[in-house]
Amino acid sequence: MKKALCALVFALGLGAASIASAALDAALVGKLAFGDNDEKIAAIRAFVAQGEAAAAPLLTALAEGQLQTAGERVLIVGDDGAIDAVSGEKVTPLPETRDDVIANNRVRGEVANAVAALRLLAPQREVRLKAVKELETGASVALLPLVKRAREKETDAEIRSALEQIAATIEVKSDDKATRLEAIRALAASDSPGTRSLLGSILLMQQGGRYVEPDEEVRRAAEESLKAVQGRLAWGERAGLLFAGVSLGSILLLAALGLAITYGLMGVINMAHGELIMIGAYATYVVQNLVRAYAPGAFDAYLLAAIPAAFITSGLVGMALERSVIRYLYGRPLETLLATWGISLMLIQAVRTLFGAQNVQVENPSWMSGGIQLLANVVLPWNRIMIIGFAALVVIAVGLLLTRTRLGLFVRGVTQNRAMASCVGVPTARVDTWAFGLGSGVAGLAGCALSQVGNVGPDLGQAYIVDSFMVVVFGGVGQLAGTVVAALGLGFINKLLESWSGAVIAKIAVLVFIVLFIQKRPQGLFALKGRAVEA
Amino acid sequence: MERRVFLKKLAVTAAVAAAIGGSPSVYAKDTVKVGVLHSLSGTMAISETALKDVALMTFEEINANGGVMGYQIEPVVVDPASNWPLFAEKARQLITQDKVAAVFGCWTSVSRKSVLPVFEELNGLLFYPVQYEGEEISKNVFYTGAAPNQQAIPAVEYLMSKDGGGAKRWVLLGTDYVYPRTTNKILRAFLHSKGVSDADIMEEYTPFGHSDYQTIIANIKKFASEGKKTAVVSTINGDSNVPFYKELGNQGLKATDVPVVAFSVGEEELRGVDTKPLVGHLAAWNYFMSVKNPTNTEFVKKWAAYAKKKNIPGQKDKPLTNDPMEATYIGIYMWKQAVEKAKSFDVDKVTVAMGGQTFKAPDGYTIQMDAKNHHLHKPVMIGEVKSDGQFNVVWKTKGPIKAQPWSPYIPGNEAKKDEPARMAATK
Numbered sequence: 026m027k028k029a030l031c032a033l034v035f036a037l038g039l040g041a042a043s044i045a046s047a048a049l050d051a052a053l054v055g056k057l058a059f060g061d062n063d064e065k066i067a068a069i070r071a072f073v074a075q076g077e078a079a080a081a082p083l084l085t086a087l088a089e090g091q092l093q094t095a096g097e098r099v100l101i102v103g104d105d106g107a108i109d110a111v112s113g114e115k116v117t118p119l120p121e122t123r124d125d126v127i128a129n130n131r132v133r134g135e136v137a138n139a140v141a142a143l144r145l146l147a148p149q150r151e152v153r154l155k156a157v158k159e160l161e162t163g164a165s166v167a168l169l170p171l172v173k174r175a176r177e178k179e180t181d182a183e184i185r186s187a188l189e190q191i192a193a194t195i196e197v198k199s200d201d202k203a204t205r206l207e208a209i210r211a212l213a214a215s216d217s218p219g220t221r222s223l224l225g226s227i228l229l230m231q232q233g234g235r236y237v238e239p240d241e242e243v244r245r246a247a248e249e250s251l252k253a254v255q256g257r258l259a260w261g262e263r264a265g266l267l268f269a270g271v272s273l274g275s276i277l278l279l280a281a282l283g284l285a286i287t288y289g290l291m292g293v294i295n296m297a298h299g300e301l302i303m304i305g306a307y308a309t310y311v312v313q314n315l316v317r318a319y320a321p322g323a324f325d326a327y328l329l330a331a332i333p334a335a336f337i338t339s340g341l342v343g344m345a346l347e348r349s350v351i352r353y354l355y356g357r358p359l360e361t362l363l364a365t366w367g368i369s370l371m372l373i374q375a376v377r378t379l380f381g382a383q384n385v386q387v388e389n390p391s392w393m394s395g396g397i398q399l400l401a402n403v404v405l406p407w408n409r410i411m412i413i414g415f416a417a418l419v420v421i422a423v424g425l426l427l428t429r430t431r432l433g434l435f436v437r438g439v440t441q442n443r444a445m446a447s448c449v450g451v452p453t454a455r456v457d458t459w460a461f462g463l464g465s466g467v468a469g470l471a472g473c474a475l476s477q478v479g480n481v482g483p484d485l486g487q488a489y490i491v492d493s494f495m496v497v498v499f500g501g502v503g504q505l506a507g508t509v510v511a512a513l514g515l516g517f518i519n520k521l522l523e524s525w526s527g528a529v530i531a532k533i534a535v536l537v538f539i540v541l542f543i544q545k546r547p548q549g550l551f552a553l554k555g556r557a558v559e560a
Numbered sequence: 561m562e563r564r565v566f567l568k569k570l571a572v573t574a575a576v577a578a579a580i581g582g583s584p585s586v587y588a589k590d591t592v593k594v595g596v597l598h599s600l601s602g603t604m605a606i607s608e609t610a611l612k613d614v615a616l617m618t619f620e621e622i623n624a625n626g627g628v629m630g631y632q633i634e635p636v637v638v639d640p641a642s643n644w645p646l647f648a649e650k651a652r653q654l655i656t657q658d659k660v661a662a663v664f665g666c667w668t669s670v671s672r673k674s675v676l677p678v679f680e681e682l683n684g685l686l687f688y689p690v691q692y693e694g695e696e697i698s699k700n701v702f703y704t705g706a707a708p709n710q711q712a713i714p715a716v717e718y719l720m721s722k723d724g725g726g727a728k729r730w731v732l733l734g735t736d737y738v739y740p741r742t743t744n745k746i747l748r749a750f751l752h753s754k755g756v757s758d759a760d761i762m763e764e765y766t767p768f769g770h771s772d773y774q775t776i777i778a779n780i781k782k783f784a785s786e787g788k789k790t791a792v793v794s795t796i797n798g799d800s801n802v803p804f805y806k807e808l809g810n811q812g813l814k815a816t817d818v819p820v821v822a823f824s825v826g827e828e829e830l831r832g833v834d835t836k837p838l839v840g841h842l843a844a845w846n847y848f849m850s851v852k853n854p855t856n857t858e859f860v861k862k863w864a865a866y867a868k869k870k871n872i873p874g875q876k877d878k879p880l881t882n883d884p885m886e887a888t889y890i891g892i893y894m895w896k897q898a899v900e901k902a903k904s905f906d907v908d909k910v911t912v913a914m915g916g917q918t919f920k921a922p923d924g925y926t927i928q929m930d931a932k933n934h935h936l937h938k939p940v941m942i943g944e945v946k947s948d949g950q951f952n953v954v955w956k957t958k959g960p961i962k963a964q965p966w967s968p969y970i971p972g973n974e975a976k977k978d979e980p981a982r983m984a985a986t987k
Binding site: 062089090125127129130131133134137218219221222223224225226228229258262265266268269272273276377381382383384386387388389394395396398402404406407408409478479480482483484488520523524527528529532 | 600601602603605606609639722723724725736764765766767769770771772774775776778779781782784785786787788799802803806807809810811812815816817819831832834837839840842873874944946947952953954955
């Protein structure tokens, strides 16, 4: 929709004169609406060949499914009424029986290129830049004259060089050998995966061992250019892998951080940790629904309210747990394990009864959809970037809380020597409750973050409990720094293995690795020299 | 007081005994029990819950119109919780304890494989409403979803055609269990027969409930930029589809560059996904909600009214129908027709009466249960995702086509007859 509007605005700006004076060619519009896909594409190419900028809204409407036919008439039906596609006049009232004009991928691809090509001559730089990006791959021969014309007129260096690349991608298919060689060499400067595909297609072998391209000189030039492009793309792939590893690592870190407090510092084997994450995710869901119901205008900001809500809800549930069950089991790990496991089942069932067994939908706010293009072949999705940033913030906040505040001091004191802390007047029981609440609240924050990338259902926590324990144990019990390093390390190893061997094997391999590692070094990566010695 | 209760119990027992004597699967005089065996929790709940609801809607509709042969349907709903061995347990419970006349259920092939021995041992009757990989015929099962030649093969053929983009390179991506593995085996053989070499096929699997598709999409991008037009065939099942499509949209992999055709994703699975970046990705089914014909309009309207009346979460605000829901609906009505033809709830008699049943389906055709192979003749449709989460049908067969449960692309299948072996004996 936004695209269509953009096209409309642009077309008005560019061709206000032509829209008013010249109506579109009715025969071509008819072909576009009633013809089969081949005829549709022929009509689109004809519009481009005419350089008919006024056709852009019509073409966009076709791609967006807004084109309808009523008898012989062709209509563009938008949110605010319909206009006749040929004359541009408003049509009121709307005819009762209308049929959609369906454009498939092939037609839509052609439209995208055509609209982009028509925009190459637009006065605004951003519009041209976007058009150039669109045409980077798959520009058809029909566009060559237009591209050349645009190149001659272009003053901006960046767009000009992009246009040269586009011309080269078309000229690669030319009949003249000299032109082809020149085009292939020009493509060596490219960094787009589309170019690799194009150059690769020159080097393909047919069945029976013969090359598709008979000319050896052309092949050799293509090989050289391909090598240059591939070298550049390889960097993109490495960067993408690194990002994926960090992203998974940040999710593991968020999931494990709460456990690093409750298990790592306090020594409670909390099997209900996953469910505290799940409660955080459901709190996010509830806040989302409330915001949608009472302040739909502020929907994009609902996460701001959801973060404290998730923290407080999970924290309160955690504190209630500690007060009612866990405090009676300190120092009895086996009983704690069984009791918390039972509690986890109860929590799952409670959520199932409250919200239903099916997954609930937590929608991303619109600013978290899409991503930024880092390199031509690497897109970093916004939701993952946000989670990495969020994880970093939470780690810093927890770190500061434990080292810089009175509560943190008490927590560390009680962990190290409960009896002595009690002697100097620390209310150990209350500190335990607060610490457990803090760990649970951090789990709730993890749930809030996870709701943005995965599914939210009653079983959500089950998927993370094993990973969380793995991270804490691998990092070394009792150490926040160890948890951070372990989470990022495991995330990265997992992604590295996944890109080699697939997701199923990667998961197994990581578990085997952890088992072997713990055999060799039971205290984890960062070991304390002894529980009571740490300052 | 106690004596009265005792007498009552005695009477009920006698009635039950009488009913069982007459027809083994009928419980009491005026009601007949049928089972609904769909996961209402766990990874498959995203897909299966709607099937339970549409089955209940159909039962209610039949009951309102006088029931089956005058008997009111009494549904027994159980939740096997996406847990495959539990499916077998629940199936056994339905047949032996509840004495249901028929069971409507299962989505994943692994759940169907799990209950199959139970149905064959106890001579139960299962209606399976989802597309699957073939390689199976049982006299106790009626398959109302598509066999590979009614979904997978036409979809791949379409992507190879000029209109589909002329794909030459293939990514076969699926969840790691029997349906995707077998389908991909069939597709690989089919692609070989079309001259595609192994170097141009990439196969990838993820566990159930997988939620991090970053590397897989990066791999697809890389594979797609090696010189030939690439298409992805996705047999990902369950709620993994949500993170998969979210990642696909966020990473900007457009359908005009690399189209993804899915076999287990319909209107329902895309409910929670922002479909604007996904416009043009495909799904192959035998029915879409957007199909225009009077029967479908009525079906969709009925579903919307039912969802509203029963306050079904999600559906009440945005009612969606999909292919397996349609197949469930068809299956229940065909069972009713067969019971009325056989004048009995007896499994063997109903099985015989099922052959050749016809039904005017929401897909716009009067479709038929094959006389022999327990599969429906179905039309094939390929749809592209629209920005509102619905599908545009961009290609379809001229009419219903016959199912080939034994795919000719798996070696050793030539000799297998498309007729359950023990069927002949019961006729």
